[in-house]
Amino acid sequence: MSHAFLDGYKPLYFSTTEWAFIRAACARLIPSEGEGPGALEARVPVFIDTQMAGDFGKASDWYMLGPHEPGANPLLGFQSPLTPAQIYRQSIALVDEWCTEQKGKAFAELGPDLQDEVLRDLQARKMPLKAELRDFFVLLLQNTKEGYFADPIYGGNYRMAAWKYIGFPGARGAYLEWANDKGAPYPLGPVSISGDRG
Amino acid sequence: MRALVRIIGGLIVLVIVILLGLMLMPMHRTAAVTNLPAGYEPPAGAGERVAIAADCAACHTAPGGKPFAGGRVVETPIGRIYASNITPDRKTGIGNYTLDDFRAALYDGLRRDGVHLYPAMPYPSYRKMTEEDVRALYGYFMNELAPVEASVPETRLAFPFNQRWGIRLWDWASLPPAGFRPYMRSAKLDRGAYLVEALAHCGSCHTPRNGLTFAEKGYESRSADFLTGGVIGAWPAPDLRARDSAAQRWSDEQLAALLASGRNETAGVSGEMALAVEHSLQHLPKSDMEAIVSYLKAIKQDRPIADASAPRSTPAPTAQQLASASPQLGLGARLYLDNCNACHFATGKGAKNVFPNLDGNAVVTAKQPGGLISLILNGDAIPSTSERPERLVMPGFGWRLNDDEVAALATFVRQSWSNAAPAVTTADVAKLRGAVNTTPW
Numbered sequence: 001m002s003h004a005f006l007d008g009y010k011p012l013y014f015s016t017t018e019w020a021f022i023r024a025a026c027a028r029l030i031p032s033e034g035e036g037p038g039a040l041e042a043r044v045p046v047f048i049d050t051q052m053a054g055d056f057g058k059a060s061d062w063y064m065l066g067p068h069e070p071g072a073n074p075l076l077g078f079q080s081p082l083t084p085a086q087i088y089r090q091s092i093a094l095v096d097e098w099c100t101e102q103k104g105k106a107f108a109e110l111g112p113d114l115q116d117e118v119l120r121d122l123q124a125r126k127m128p129l130k131a132e133l134r135d136f137f138v139l140l141l142q143n144t145k146e147g148y149f150a151d152p153i154y155g156g157n158y159r160m161a162a163w164k165y166i167g168f169p170g171a172r173g174a175y176l177e178w179a180n181d182k183g184a185p186y187p188l189g190p191v192s193i194s195g196d197r198g
Numbered sequence: 199m200r201a202l203v204r205i206i207g208g209l210i211v212l213v214i215v216i217l218l219g220l221m222l223m224p225m226h227r228t229a230a231v232t233n234l235p236a237g238y239e240p241p242a243g244a245g246e247r248v249a250i251a252a253d254c255a256a257c258h259t260a261p262g263g264k265p266f267a268g269g270r271v272v273e274t275p276i277g278r279i280y281a282s283n284i285t286p287d288r289k290t291g292i293g294n295y296t297l298d299d300f301r302a303a304l305y306d307g308l309r310r311d312g313v314h315l316y317p318a319m320p321y322p323s324y325r326k327m328t329e330e331d332v333r334a335l336y337g338y339f340m341n342e343l344a345p346v347e348a349s350v351p352e353t354r355l356a357f358p359f360n361q362r363w364g365i366r367l368w369d370w371a372s373l374p375p376a377g378f379r380p381y382m383r384s385a386k387l388d389r390g391a392y393l394v395e396a397l398a399h400c401g402s403c404h405t406p407r408n409g410l411t412f413a414e415k416g417y418e419s420r421s422a423d424f425l426t427g428g429v430i431g432a433w434p435a436p437d438l439r440a441r442d443s444a445a446q447r448w449s450d451e452q453l454a455a456l457l458a459s460g461r462n463e464t465a466g467v468s469g470e471m472a473l474a475v476e477h478s479l480q481h482l483p484k485s486d487m488e489a490i491v492s493y494l495k496a497i498k499q500d501r502p503i504a505d506a507s508a509p510r511s512t513p514a515p516t517a518q519q520l521a522s523a524s525p526q527l528g529l530g531a532r533l534y535l536d537n538c539n540a541c542h543f544a545t546g547k548g549a550k551n552v553f554p555n556l557d558g559n560a561v562v563t564a565k566q567p568g569g570l571i572s573l574i575l576n577g578d579a580i581p582s583t584s585e586r587p588e589r590l591v592m593p594g595f596g597w598r599l600n601d602d603e604v605a606a607l608a609t610f611v612r613q614s615w616s617n618a619a620p621a622v623t624t625a626d627v628a629k630l631r632g633a634v635n636t637t638p639w
Contacts, residue, residue, distance in 0.1 A: 188532070
C-alpha cells in the first residue's frame with residue numbers, strides 16, 4: 001500500500017528512525033488489512049508527531065515537579081519524571097536496540113508477525129524498560145486510538161475515515177430528532193470541527 | 199449670444215455669492231425652548247439619568263477607553279467619523295462650553311467654534327430635548343464628570359463631505375422644530391414619545407432615510423415613515439410599527455422584556471441593538487420602560503411589514519426535511535444541520551428565553567441581509583443585563599464556512615419555515631467578510 005503523504009511528511013518531533021518506528025507500530029496496532037481504514041490511512045502517525053511537538057508531548061499542563069516514584073503501583077497514576085515526548089524517544093531507542101540484538105533488525109524492518117510479537121512483549125512488560133519508561137506502550141496504544149478517532153483538526157482521522165467507518169456523525173451539536181430512534185442508522189455523513197463534510 | 203454669456207456669468211456670480219454667504223454667514227443657534235426661573239437647579243441625579251437614556255456613552259466612549267473621553271469611530275455612509283471627548287477637560291474636551299454652546303451642540307449640531315457637526319451626532323433627535331434636560335445634562339457633564347485629557351483623531355472625510363459648511367444646507371432641509379411639544383393622548387404616552395423620539399433616538403436607526411441626504415424621513419410618530427425600519431451599517435433595524443412586526447405582535451410584557459433585559463421568550467438583541475440595551479435601555483426606570491412600550495403599541499400602523507418579506511401563507515416543511523437528515527438535502531440545509539441546528543433546532547424556533555426563533559425573525563427576513571450574514575460570520579451575544587445576568591453567546595462561523603457556503607446557508611434560513619426572503623449571493627457575503635478569525639481559538 002502506498003502512503004505518499006506519510007512518506008513526504010516532515011515530522012515536527014520525531015527523527016527519521018523514530019518516525020519509521022511510529023509508522024510501523026501504528027500499522028500493527030490498527031492494520032490496513034481487513035475492514036475499515038488502518039492507522040496509516042487515517043494518518044495516525046501525524047497525530048502522534050503533532051502531539052509530541054505540542055503541549056501533550058511536553059506535559060505542559062501536568063504536575064511534573066515530583067516527588068517521582070516511577071516504580072510505584074500504576075494505579076497511583078503517572079509517576080515518571082519524563083514527559084511523554086521523552087518517554088517515546090528513549091523507549092523507541094531501547095526497543096530498536098533490543099530488536100536488533102534479539103531479532104537482528106530494527107523494529108520497522110521486521111516482518112509483521114515479529115513486530116506483533118515485540119508489541120505483545122512490550123504490552124506484557126516483558127521488555128527490560130526502566131520504570132521511568134514503563135508507560136510507553138500504554139501511551140502508544142492510547143495515542144494511536146486517539147489519532148484514529150479524534151477530530152481531523154489534530155492531524156489524524158484523515159477525511160473522517162474512522163468516523164465514517166463506525167457511523168459516528170461527528171461534531172454536529174445535536175441530534176434531538178434522533179434521540180428516540182433506538183438503533184436506526186443516522187443517514188448523513190459526519191462533519192468535522194473545521195466544517196468539512198463527509 | 200452676448201446676452202447668454204451675460205446671463206451665465208451672472209448666474210455664476212450669484213452662485214458664488216450664495217456659496218460665500220453659506221460658508222461665512224454666522225450660524226443660527228436655537229434659544230432655550232423654555233425660560234426657566236433664575237437659579238433653577240435640576241433635580242439630583244437627573245443629569246446622569248438623561249445621559250443614560252440618551253446613551254451619550256454609546257459613541258463618546260471608545261472600546262476599552264475612559265467614559266466619555268471620545269475616540270470611538272462612528273461608521274457612516276460617508277466615512278469614518280470620530281466622536282469627540284466630551285469630558286470637561288478644557289484642552290481636549292468640552293470644559294470651555296457654556297450652557298448655550300452645549301445647547302447649540304445638542305440642538306443645532308454646532309461645535310463651540312461654530313463648525314457644523316456631522317449628523318453622526320444625533321442632534322436631529324436631541325433637538326427635541328426639554329430645556330430642563332439640557333440643563334441637567336450640562337450640569338452632569340460640567341460638574342459631575344472628571345476631566346480626561348485625551349485628544350481625538352481629526353475626522354478626515356473625502357471631498358465634498360469634508361466641506362462642513364455644506365451640512366448647513368442639510369440642516370435647513372432636514373431639522374425638525376426644536377423642543378418637545380406633547381401631542382399624544384396621555385402624559386404616559388407623551389413620556390414614551392419623548393424618550394423614543396428625543397433621548398433614546400430610536401429613529402436614528404429604526405427610521406428609513408431618504409436617498410438624497412440620508413436624513414431620517416421623520417422624527418416623530420405623526421410622520422408615517424417614523425420607525426418603519428432603517429439600516430445601520432449592514433444591519434436592518436426592523437420596522438417597529440407594522441401590525442405584523444414583532445414589536446406589535448409581542449405582548450407588552452414580551453416587548454418590555456426584550457428592551458429591558460435584552461431577551462424575551464422568542465428573541466434576543468444583537469448588533470447595535472445589543473449595545474443600546476446594555477448601556478442604556480436596561481438602566482431606565484420601570485415607569486419609563488412602560489411608557490416606551492405603551493407608546494410603541496399606540497403608534498401601530500395597520501399595514502404589512504415594510505422592510506422585510508411577507509411570510510409564506512403555508513409554511514415550508516423544513517422541520518421534517520431537516521429531521522430526515524437525508525444525504526439528499528441541499529447544501530444550505532446540510533450546513534444548517536451541521537452548524538445551526540444544535541441551538542436553533544429543526545423547527546427554527548430555538549429555545550425559550552435562550553436561543554432566538556429564526557422563523558419570522560425580522561433580522562432573517564429583512565430586505566437588508568447584512569445582519570444575518572454578519573451573525574453567521576462573526577457571531578454575537580445577548581449582553582449581560584441586571585435582570586438577565588447571563589451573557590448568551592452565538593459563536594461565529596466565518597472561520598469554517600467560505601463565502602459560497604455562507605450564502606447558501608443564509609439563503610436557506612431566509613427561505614425556510616414561513617420565511618420567504620430573497621436569496622443571498624456570494625458577493626453579499628464577500629462584502630461583509632472583514633478581519634474575521636480563521637480559527638476558533
